[in-house]
Amino acid sequence: MQKSLKKYFAIFALPTVIAFMIAFVIPFIMGIYLSFTEFTVITNTDFVGLENYIKIFTVDDSFMNALWFTTKFTIVSIVTVNVFAFGLALMLSRGIKGTNLFRSVFFMPNLIGGIVLGYIWNLLINGVLGIFDVDITYKAAYGFWGLVVLTNWQMIGYMMIIYVAGLQNVPSDVLEAANIDGASAPQRLFKVTIPMVMPSITICTFLTLSSSFKLFDQNLALTAGAPGMETSMLAMDIYNTFYLRMGFEGVAQAKAVVFFVLVALIAYIQLRITRSKEVES
Amino acid sequence: MKKIIALVLSLVLVVGAFAGCGKSDEKVIRYLNFKPEIAEVYEEISKAYFEATGIKLEVETAASGTYEQTLKARMATKEMPTLFQINGPVGYSAWSDYCADLSDTEIYSHLSDKTLAVTSGDGVYGIPYVVEGYGIIFNDAIMDKYFAFSGRKTKITSTEEINNFEILSAVVEDMQANKDKLGIKGVFASTALKPGEDWRWSTHLANLPIYYEFKEGNINLTSDKVKDITFSYGENFKNIFDLYLNNSTTPSSKLGSVDGNTSMAEFALGECAMVQNGNWGASQILGVEGNTVADSDIKFMPIYTGVEGEESQGLCIGTENFLCINSQVSEEEQKLAADFLMWLYGSETGKDFVTNDLKFITGFDTFSADEQPTDVLAKEVISWMTKPGIETVTWDFTVFPSQIFKNNFGSSLLKYAQGSMTWEEVSEQVVADWAKEYDLQN
Incomplete structure (x- = not known):
């Protein structure tokens, strides 16, 4: 078995490798080259x-503004998404009635595409703000908090499922031992449960971080940058640079490369930090 | 043996993924269409052309607002479009490497007004294929109701008498005051300022002050004198824009989420009497479910802004649709494309399509006076074009420096409507942006 696996590895991996080259590696290298042209x-x-x-x-501040806006948005949504998702996961892993139904309901928004979500929330928010004639x-x-609410609504369900899986893996004997030793509920949560689900936290913060940083469709559908370009995030700024000025395609490409480096760097640092907190039971 | 089978199978898998990339030798013209509303007509044209000549016409239509994106993507492929379009001199500067010189083509020789074409040096690089006009579209039935209304304060008795801003604003304000009696929600449809939907103001309406400024300064649009503007007719823009905002169906603070379709629907449903748009909007009005506006009640009037002597001002008529033939494809293919254009705009079958299905008002002398589109707004445009003593406003917005300029202008107009920006700030920004964007583009 081992031997034949080795023998045919190249053949079976070939289609995937080719697809990966065509759809990822080659465009990526071309993209870097294009940023210098x-x-x-x-x-x-x-x-x-x-x-x-x-x-x-030097041309304008749109990149720095978008970077600042994106950073603020990412910090807020990492905190809110993860806190809410973890809370829900805790509630829904206690074996209360209808757990499965609730889990499905909370997960559902994740199945709706970003553009559709953006338009739905645009209608909802405008409906509410309409009362105040704005x-x-x-x-x-308004756009900022709209985006935060939208992102939460979309991502909480997904993160919740990951946390639920993590929570189910916390060995009950450890919790029981803590209980017998007289640890209070908050103590059990912070000293036992959370350290034990650290791997889930690593994954969830990584996912929220990278998807908040790269958010595009929700941004486009909800605010399209309005007012002015004040609520446009990095991905949208790159898109606008590419298409709205003639001859700026290369600049947009350069922004995309800077964007890639930033996301990669931040995600790497985050992974290092949260990984170091993971423990064995 | 097994090894060979495995190898063959996996190769088939890989090759299969590339199937369909094969090349054929048949004669094909590839056209990237700009107007989604007429995409279906092009399918018919393509069939008819294949029957007539045996040459395949492949038409791809870019989704609304994505023409540049699609064009950029398609031009990078081997099967690049042979026919495409640019939006004027600014578009030409981006696509100059791809625009063939059309000065020797037959279709160019039939263009009645050669000044309309996009030229550079001695070459002709874009031929306008449709002439369009915009102004204030009004519902004659509602206007008549107003003129028959006993409590009105103005002495105007017909829309014919409205020929300057002063009269227009008096009528509009009086109508707004009596909107309930007239059965409307407001005189003007919502000034849709949703990002991406604001071109009726940041491009079309903005054309008027720029047109007057260039006219006054005697500025040639192809010269570098257009590198900066003073926005000296900005006050006139403000006049009409305020009129739109203050006498509307929607409060100004809510305009940031209204799109163009909504405001056209308001007009179609008879909720308002006027809307600024062009003859392409006819289908948007007549196509709305529950449309209450009769064909014969849809009329045009020029956009009056309070400029001296505007009594003789006409509609804004021009084009931003210029056909180009791709210079990067083979000579033979370029010839095919030129022949197709001549067929479409010169042969009986082709002209029939253009007039009755595409509903284009064209600028080619192959069309006789009775071969013009018969839809109501197109007819209105033609009649305004030929009215004696009326001076048509040209489409000078084709020299607006960049889309960013237009977008910024649009978002400033929204802020102005919402009250978070003053008019002085808006006009300063317009002037500064123009100079900056022009500089960046050239």
Whole structure:
């Protein structure tokens, strides 16, 4: 078995490897190359060196504004999504009646696409703000909190499932021992349960971090950046740079490369920190 | 043996994934269409052309607002479009590598007004294929109701008499005051300012002050004199924009989430008397379910802004649809594309499609006076175009420096409507943005 696996490994892996090359590695390398060129069509490029990277910061502040907005949004949504998801998971792993129904209901928003969610929440929020004769475009703060609510609604269910799985893996003998030793409920939660579900926390914070940072469709459908470009996040800023000014395709590409480096770096640091907190039972 | 079978099977798998990428030698014209509303007509045209000539016309339509994206993507493939369109001189500067010189084509020789084409040096790179017009569309039935209304304060008795901003605003404000008696929610449809839907103001309405500014300064649109503006007619823009906002169906603070379709629907349902839009909006009005506006009641009037001598101002008529032939495809394919254009705009069958199905008002001399579209707004545009003593406003917005400029303008207008920006700030920003964006693009 082992031997034949080794023998045919290359053949069976080939289709996937080719697909991965075509859909990921090649576009990625091309993307990096394109960030050093000026182009309209990607097969017709002029090399310009670092000019595009300089233009990111000199032409206007849109990138820095988007970065700041995205950072604020990411911090808020990591905290809220994970706290709510963990809370729900705790409630729904106690064996109360209808647990499965609740789990399905909370998970469902995750199955709806971002654009649709964006439009639904746009209608809902405008419906509420309409009472005060304003709408979501009135202030950047409305758009910000709208996005936070939307993201929470969408991601909590998914994270909850991961936490539920984590909680089910906490050995009951450890909890029982803590109970007998006289640990209070909060003590059991913070000193036993949470350290034991640290692997789930690692995964969930990673997922919320990277998806909040890369959020695009929800942003487009909910606010499209309004008012002005004050609520546009990094991905949308890149998109706008690419299409809204002639000759700025390379600059957008450079922004995308910077964006990639940022996301990779932050996610790496986060993984290192949360991993170091994981414990064995 | 097994090994060979495994190898063959996995190769089939891989090859299968690339099936359909094969190339055929048949003659094909690929056209990337800009107008989704007429995508179906092109399927018919493609069939008819295949029957007539045996040449395949493949039409792909870019979804609304995604033409540039689609074009950029398609141009990077081997099967790039042979026919595509640009939106004027600004579009040309981005696509100049791909625009073939059309000065020797037959279709160009039939263009009645050669100044409309996109030119650079001696070359002709874009040929306008449709002429469109916009202004204030009004519902004649509601206007008549107003003129028959005994409590009205103005002395105007017909829409013919409205020929400047002063009269227009007097009528509009009086109508707004009596909106309940007229059975409307407001005189103007919502000034839709949702991001991405604000082009009727940040592009079309903005054309008027820019047109007057360039006209006054005698500025040639192709020269670099358009590099900055003073927005000297900004007050006129404010006049009409305020009129739209203050006499509307929707409070100004809520305009950021209204889209263009909504405001056209308000017009179609008879909830308002006027809406600013172009002749392409006819289908949007007549196609709305529950439409209460009769064909014969849809009329156009020019957008009056309070400029001196505007009594002779007409509709804004022009084009931002210029056809280009891709210079990167083979000579033979370019020739095919040129022949197709001549067939569409020159042959009887082709012209029939253009007039009755595409409903284009074209600028080619192959069309006789009775071969013009018969839909109500197109007819109105043609009649305004030919009215004696009326000066048509040209579409100078084709030189607006970039989409960012238009978007920023649109979002400032929204902030102005919501009360978080003053008009002075808006107009300062317009001037600054224009100069900056022009600089970045050139």
